Amino acid sequence: xxxxxxxxxxxxxxxxxxxxxxxxxxxxxxxxxxxxxxxxxxxxxxxxxxxxxxxxxxxxxxxxxxxxxxxxxxxxxxxxxxxxxxxxxxxxxxxxxxxxxxxxxxxxxxxxxxxxxxxxxxxxxxxxxxxxxxxxxxxxxxxxxxxxxxxxxxxxxxxxxxxxxxxxxxxxxxxxxxxxxxxxxxxxxxxxxxxxxxxxxxxxxxxxxxxxxxxxxxxxxxxxxxxxxxxxxxxxxxxxxxxxxxxxxxxxxxxxxxxxxxxxxxxxxxxxxxxxxxxxxxxxxxxxxxxxxxxxxxxxxxxxxxxxxxxxxxxxxxxxxxxxxxxxxxxxxxxxxxxxxxxxxxx
Amino acid sequence: xxxxxxxxxxxxxxxxxxxxxxxxxxxxxxxxxxxxxxxxxxxxxxxxxxxxxxxxxxxxxxxxxxxxxxxxxxxxxxxxxxxxxxxxxxxxxxxxxxxxxxxxxxxxxxxxxxxxxxxxxxxxxxxxxxxxxxxxxxxxxxxxxxxxxxxxxxxxxxxxxxxxxxxxxxxxxxxxxxxxxxxxxxxxxxxxxxxxxxxxxxxxxxxxxxxxxxxxxxxxxxxxxxxxxxxxxxxxxxxxxxxxxxxxxxxxxxxxxxxxxxxxxxxxxxxxxxxxxxxxxxxxxxxxxxxxxxxxxxxxxxxxxxxxxxxxxxxxxxxxxxxxxxxxxxxxxxxxxxxxxxxxxxxxxxxxxxxxxxxxxxxxxxxxxxxxxxxxxxxxxxxxxxxxxxxxxxxxxxxxxxxxxxxxxxxxxxxxxxxxxxxxxxxxx
Numbered sequence: 001x002x003x004x005x006x007x008x009x010x011x012x013x014x015x016x017x018x019x020x021x022x023x024x025x026x027x028x029x030x031x032x033x034x035x036x037x038x039x040x041x042x043x044x045x046x047x048x049x050x051x052x053x054x055x056x057x058x059x060x061x062x063x064x065x066x067x068x069x070x071x072x073x074x075x076x077x078x079x080x081x082x083x084x085x086x087x088x089x090x091x092x093x094x095x096x097x098x099x100x101x102x103x104x105x106x107x108x109x110x111x112x113x114x115x116x117x118x119x120x121x122x123x124x125x126x127x128x129x130x131x132x133x134x135x136x137x138x139x140x141x142x143x144x145x146x147x148x149x150x151x152x153x154x155x156x157x158x159x160x161x162x163x164x165x166x167x168x169x170x171x172x173x174x175x176x177x178x179x180x181x182x183x184x185x186x187x188x189x190x191x192x193x194x195x196x197x198x199x200x201x202x203x204x205x206x207x208x209x210x211x212x213x214x215x216x217x218x219x220x221x222x223x224x225x226x227x228x229x230x231x232x233x234x235x236x237x238x239x240x241x242x243x244x245x246x247x248x249x250x251x252x253x254x255x256x257x258x259x260x261x262x263x264x265x266x267x268x269x270x271x272x273x274x275x276x277x278x279x280x281x282x283x284x285x286x287x288x289x290x291x292x293x294x295x296x297x298x299x300x301x302x303x304x305x306x307x308x309x310x311x312x313x314x315x316x317x318x319x320x321x322x323x324x325x326x327x328x329x330x331x332x333x334x335x336x337x338x339x340x341x342x343x344x345x346x347x
Numbered sequence: 348x349x350x351x352x353x354x355x356x357x358x359x360x361x362x363x364x365x366x367x368x369x370x371x372x373x374x375x376x377x378x379x380x381x382x383x384x385x386x387x388x389x390x391x392x393x394x395x396x397x398x399x400x401x402x403x404x405x406x407x408x409x410x411x412x413x414x415x416x417x418x419x420x421x422x423x424x425x426x427x428x429x430x431x432x433x434x435x436x437x438x439x440x441x442x443x444x445x446x447x448x449x450x451x452x453x454x455x456x457x458x459x460x461x462x463x464x465x466x467x468x469x470x471x472x473x474x475x476x477x478x479x480x481x482x483x484x485x486x487x488x489x490x491x492x493x494x495x496x497x498x499x500x501x502x503x504x505x506x507x508x509x510x511x512x513x514x515x516x517x518x519x520x521x522x523x524x525x526x527x528x529x530x531x532x533x534x535x536x537x538x539x540x541x542x543x544x545x546x547x548x549x550x551x552x553x554x555x556x557x558x559x560x561x562x563x564x565x566x567x568x569x570x571x572x573x574x575x576x577x578x579x580x581x582x583x584x585x586x587x588x589x590x591x592x593x594x595x596x597x598x599x600x601x602x603x604x605x606x607x608x609x610x611x612x613x614x615x616x617x618x619x620x621x622x623x624x625x626x627x628x629x630x631x632x633x634x635x636x637x638x639x640x641x642x643x644x645x646x647x648x649x650x651x652x653x654x655x656x657x658x659x660x661x662x663x664x665x666x667x668x669x670x671x672x673x674x675x676x677x678x679x680x681x682x683x684x685x686x687x688x689x690x691x692x693x694x695x696x697x698x699x700x701x702x703x704x705x706x707x708x709x710x711x712x713x714x715x716x717x718x719x720x721x722x723x724x725x726x727x728x729x730x731x732x733x734x735x736x737x738x739x740x741x742x743x744x745x746x747x748x749x750x751x752x753x754x755x756x757x758x759x760x761x762x763x764x765x766x767x768x769x770x771x772x773x774x775x776x
């Protein structure tokens with residue numbers, strides 16, 4: 001707390017005035033009054049320039065049992081071989097004994113916009129016989145990223161741009177059973193929706209007919225509601241009526257039933273991404289066939305910035321509050337022995 | 348990068364990957380801009396300069412509006428800073444503009460401390476932001492940023508050189524804020540004098556090691572214009588909100604008997620250059636420099652001053668919190684002590700007052716008793732008097748009755764004759 005020394009300076013309370021800034025005004029009958037406009041809106045262009053120069057960062061985590069098409073979906077989303085399996089020449093086909101967290105980063109560029117994309121894979125999730133606490137390593141990873149950011153932020157000498165390794169979005173793959181969510185799904189989403197944005201998707205949706213799909217989705221939505229699981233876009237973070245309208249439409253559609261593919265086929269004279277079967281070709285980007293396009297639009301084309309904002313201004317802030325309060329209790333502990341906070345990574 | 352390179356873990360590097368089709372993240376800058384538009388922008392300008400150099404007029408001219416109603420009162424003894432915030436809107440951009448003026452700068456006889464209030468003000472804004480950033484529960488994204496983004500330093504158009512006050516003030520401010528020096532009321536200087544003046548000013552600034560704001564030249568799209576403008580510093584400006592008809596247009600100008608100085612004519616003054624640089628090209632850079640350079644410097648110094656150090660990574664969050672807590676406790680302790688002292692003083696005062704009141708009460712009682720006694724004495728006296736009067740009266744009555752008796756006896760003796768005489772008199776009438 002600073003003590004302000006008695007000085008001759010004093011600052012008036014800010015007075016707010018709203019003034020119109022007219023660009024052009026025509027006075028009836030007289031000469032054109034050209035208030036050659038001020039140019040405040042040029043700041044938008046300045047921001048755009050700065051953003052293009054700096055580039056963007058995006059960290060996506062994929063969670064789900066093996067065989068649900070996670071890698072393929074990532075490749076489809078970003079139209080390139082971004083998943084770990086595609087990159088590692090010797091892709092491990094063996095399911096690991098414990099859950100591992102493996103991340104891989106790529107620099108991609110589109111129309112001058114550069115992005116550093118990090119895909120975080122979680123092989124081994126849900127694959128064991130006993131899957132108790134399989135969310136723990138994942139939660140720990142997510143919290144570790146928050147911690148790293150916090151450490152950097154607290155530094156006295158800090159970097160101009162703190163490298164952002166926080167998980168912005170976690171895509172959870174639900175196996176297409178067609179009935180309801182499994183206890184593992186509920187447990188995982190319940191715990192993780194509190195620390196990260198979760199986007200649930202129905203994987204390999206080409207095994208469900210449209211009716212089965214609709215039934216399944218409705219069931220899932222009910223179960224999410226019943227368990228108090230808030231997936232992205234969360235209702236409580238809607239900023240205004242317009243936001244709410246757009247997000248309600250999305251909330252009525254989740255979870256998206258997706259099909260992934262990185263192979264192109266000839267359909268009606270065009271080359272399209274799809275899966276070819278004996279009974280037809282499933283076009284990935286055709287919204288009549290599956291909802292991949294909606295997922296892509298949500299994640300990349302419209303809500304990417306929003307996802308990052310919610311991560312930084314809500315999830316990260318919550319972590320920070322918890323962490324700093326935790327320190328308080330550690331420090332002011334009477335006998336000086338810090339309590340062993342197991343619950344730090346557990347919710 | 349070759350695709351045969353084996354991928355490494357994140358943090359050690361990333362490989363460039365070509366895209367096979369349109370993904371769509373080229374909309375990211377748009378998303379970012381939209382978010383900012385919804386949020387609104389903040390820009391804070393500080394105008395430092397002596398009284399009468401046209402600071403308020405220049406602000407009005409720059410932003411095309413009339414900001415203040417009437418000119419500020421100049422009757423404070425020191426240098427005060429007056430700050431006003433306005434909401435401007437142009438197309439879909441909302442700007443919260445704060446203009447801070449120095450009132451009374453350069454008016455004092457002894458100007459040694461003139462810069463102090465300005466430095467304190469700038470530091471206070473940094474401090475407010477730092478406090479918000481250090482809070483546990485913070486709302487940084489909705490915080491109204493009051494840090495000064497640009498400082499327009501108004502140089503008097505003497506035509507010779509910088510005043511020592513200017514040099515001292517700018518030297519104190521250059522590490523705290525982006526300084527853009529401008530020559531005010533430049534219509535007082537002729538063109539040739541102006542060129543010499545600018546050269547003199549620039550050389551003086553350089554020789555005194557004053558770091559003024561350089562327009563950034565690292566971005567190709569604006570590098571050229573910025574570097575040209577850098578060579579035109581300090582800008583010679585003229586401000587005016589009055590319009591004069593030139594040709595068939597109404598332009599902002601100052602009209603003299605010998606001619607009209609048009610504000611937006613680049614041959615007449617550098618106003619357009621200033622507006623271009625300050626608002627249309629570099630507003631965002633000014634904000635960024637303030638945040639990443641000046642604010643960081645302030646933060647670093649302040650934290651180091653408070654006793655924090657970047658020691659080993661393990662103890663960092665603890666040490667920050669610990670020291671913060673310790674300081675807080677210390678402060679609370681001080682406050683408590685003060686509170687105790689005040690309470691003691693209060694109790695003391697109450698006692699004294701009680702004693703006083705008791706005294707007064709006693710006096711009043713005494714007075715009352717005295718008065719009562721007086722009253723009783725008076726009463727007794729009066730009663731005595733009354734008694735004596737009564738006695739006199741009784742005596743008088745007695746005497747009277749005695750006298751009457753005697754008279755009656757006397758009358759009885761010669762009373763019958765008077766009666767006869769009366770009767771006769773009656774019969775006569």
